[in-house]
Amino acid sequence: MTLTAIAFYAFAIVLLASAVRVITAKNPVHSVLFLILAFFNAAGLFVLIGAEFVAMILVIVYVGAVAVLFLFVVMMLDINFQELRQGFMQYMPVGLVVGAILAVELVFLAATQLAGGPVGGQANNSPIPPVDQVTNTEAIGRVLYTDYVYAFQVSGLILLVAMIGAIVLTLRSRPGVRRQQIGQQLDRKRGEVVQVRKVPTRGGV
Amino acid sequence: MSDILAQLGTFWADLPLIVRIVVGILTIVVPLLIGMAMLTYFERKVMAAMQLRQGPNMVGPFGLLQPFADGLKLLSKETVVPTQANAGVFFAAPMLTFLLALVAWAVIPFGEGLVLADINVGVLYLFAISSLGVYGIIMAGWASNSKYAFLGGLRAAAQMVSYEVSIGLVIVTVLLCVGSLNLSKIVEAQKTVWFFIPLFPMFIIFFISALAETNRAPFDLPEGESELSGGFNVEYSSMTFALFFLGEYINMILMSAMTVILFLGGWLPPLDIAPLNWIPGPLWFIAKITFVLFCFIWVRATLPRYRYDQLMRLGWKVFLPFSLIWVVLTSGVLVYFDLLPK
Numbered sequence: 001m002t003l004t005a006i007a008f009y010a011f012a013i014v015l016l017a018s019a020v021r022v023i024t025a026k027n028p029v030h031s032v033l034f035l036i037l038a039f040f041n042a043a044g045l046f047v048l049i050g051a052e053f054v055a056m057i058l059v060i061v062y063v064g065a066v067a068v069l070f071l072f073v074v075m076m077l078d079i080n081f082q083e084l085r086q087g088f089m090q091y092m093p094v095g096l097v098v099g100a101i102l103a104v105e106l107v108f109l110a111a112t113q114l115a116g117g118p119v120g121g122q123a124n125n126s127p128i129p130p131v132d133q134v135t136n137t138e139a140i141g142r143v144l145y146t147d148y149v150y151a152f153q154v155s156g157l158i159l160l161v162a163m164i165g166a167i168v169l170t171l172r173s174r175p176g177v178r179r180q181q182i183g184q185q186l187d188r189k190r191g192e193v194v195q196v197r198k199v200p201t202r203g204g205v
Numbered sequence: 206m207s208d209i210l211a212q213l214g215t216f217w218a219d220l221p222l223i224v225r226i227v228v229g230i231l232t233i234v235v236p237l238l239i240g241m242a243m244l245t246y247f248e249r250k251v252m253a254a255m256q257l258r259q260g261p262n263m264v265g266p267f268g269l270l271q272p273f274a275d276g277l278k279l280l281s282k283e284t285v286v287p288t289q290a291n292a293g294v295f296f297a298a299p300m301l302t303f304l305l306a307l308v309a310w311a312v313i314p315f316g317e318g319l320v321l322a323d324i325n326v327g328v329l330y331l332f333a334i335s336s337l338g339v340y341g342i343i344m345a346g347w348a349s350n351s352k353y354a355f356l357g358g359l360r361a362a363a364q365m366v367s368y369e370v371s372i373g374l375v376i377v378t379v380l381l382c383v384g385s386l387n388l389s390k391i392v393e394a395q396k397t398v399w400f401f402i403p404l405f406p407m408f409i410i411f412f413i414s415a416l417a418e419t420n421r422a423p424f425d426l427p428e429g430e431s432e433l434s435g436g437f438n439v440e441y442s443s444m445t446f447a448l449f450f451l452g453e454y455i456n457m458i459l460m461s462a463m464t465v466i467l468f469l470g471g472w473l474p475p476l477d478i479a480p481l482n483w484i485p486g487p488l489w490f491i492a493k494i495t496f497v498l499f500c501f502i503w504v505r506a507t508l509p510r511y512r513y514d515q516l517m518r519l520g521w522k523v524f525l526p527f528s529l530i531w532v533v534l535t536s537g538v539l540v541y542f543d544l545l546p547k
Contacts, residue, residue: 029347033294036340056329060373064336068343068366072359075347135325137386180514 008048015041032071039063053137229321233310241454242272247495248502255506279450282443287350290440294348299445302341302452309334309459314389316472316486327388328376331463332369335418338456339365342420342427342437345449349440357436360513361420361427367520368417374528375411378404378535379467384546392471394546399475401468407531408468410524412500415460417520419453422505426513461497462490469493 014037021034039062046055134142144152199205217225246261246269253260261268286292312327314320324330339362346358380386382404383394401408417424427436438449465471470493472486511519539545 027291029294033344052324052326053329056326056333059333060329060336064333064339064369065366068339068362071340071343072362075343075355075359135386137326182518 004048008045011041011044011048015045028074029071032067032074035070036063036067039067051136053135053140226321230311233321234307237307237310237455237458238451240458241451242276244454244458244498245272245275247498248505251499251502252506255503276447279443279447284443284445285440287440289350291348291350294344295440296445298341298345298348299441299448299452301344302338303448303455305334305337305341306452306455306459312388313459313462314392314466314471315490317389319472319487320389323387323389326386328380328386328391331388331459332373332376335372335456335459336365336369338418338452341449341452345441346437349437351440353439354437357427357439361437364420364424364426364516364520365418367517368414368524371410371520371524371528372414372418374525374532375407375414376467378407378528378532381532381535381539382546388466388471392466392473395470395473396477399468399470399473404468404531404535407528408464410528411467412464412497414520414524415464416501416504417516419456419460419501421457421501423508423511424516425510426516457498457501458494461494461501464497465490465493469497 018034018037018041022031022038025031025034039058043055043058043063046052046058197205220228249271250260250268261271264270264274286295309331311322312320312324312330314323342361342365343358346354346356346361349355379391379400382400383391385391385394416422420427438446441449472490474481474484474489
């Protein structure tokens, strides 16, 4: 019990400290590295509450893929972050409002939880099985593909649209760029490219 | 005899949890480090044999002590930090690489019940840890503040992210046949037939992706000597370099262990008959890992390095669609013949 408490406080403290460093670090690459540390500690917290599937997916998707690309971009681009920081005071009120709304929502959620009220709204057709009987991967699978199948499909479609959008925006054929066309290379016939000529002596081709 | 064993058992159970965990970790890490040292020797000897050379044969009998001599030499060298380097990240990168290579071994089952942490999401844990491995390399490339190292780091990042996608889909195919994310259950599901027989194309894709994921030849572009003069670790020397080297080779052993667990039946003997099942499970496991490692070295000694755009094309345009089709095909076959694990 105490071990869990120690682990919780360790994860929580490192998480908060690295979250603060994300916005205060001078070097943008350091910011991204602290963001990764924050993700990692959040995954640790998920493990502590027994949601190991969510923890692993968080690490695989956010730390393993999204943050790598993020780091990639930050390293490649020469962004002047001093300049970006100029408007900090200007955006401050908006940020505070968003933060306040989130905090109020969290308090409401916690209050309903404590009062014992339903969090999900209406009752499900297939209730979530107790986590000590099935693994939580299975528990998520059971509700995700039954009650929430439409929400699941819609989120998949949104991602697909975003992906197609990104491809459409970046795919353009630039004139003057010669690319390797593997299909064309393999498609060539001997007769099209090799000519056998009889060259007369001293005559040339 | 059984009395002594029973006494040992109760003595073990009475020890405090922390002592048991530490002893457990040491029994994995120490043989692993020795195994890694022997792997470098094995690699040099096998490649020498393939190229009709002798290989290391001076230090100790048959040159067996060569890796330890190399290790001592590395330790006694000077650690050089480039003046323009970002010192914190520069030192964090090799430590991270080495650490990640070791922590993944916590969930590997060496035999029936012989596993340090038997967690339910073992496969996902391994996948998560191996996807983190890219950070050590990209941090090293950036912190060195050198163009060769930076190019090597960027190449490594792009390559590892690309091949992870096909590895993920291959793992999904195996999981469809098992119905559990637990590594011990994956091995037990192969009691009737090892998965490399029904899923042979997936086995090949996994092996090739493992080569790319560990930055081994013919996909060793992040450290291409001819164009990047060593790649991401060009500025590292002494112990910091040794940590990268250790990390890379332990990752090789780890990916071989994953191949063995997913496709070659883990600790199970090929046939459950008399002389074969006398050999204890862990020995089978180690023998199979050695075989996969031999294939790693064999590929390195045989094939030339890929061109970078060909490498990306192979990952995204060949492996990804192919493994995606196999996921659909496998699930279709399993549903049609009602073979899905309950």
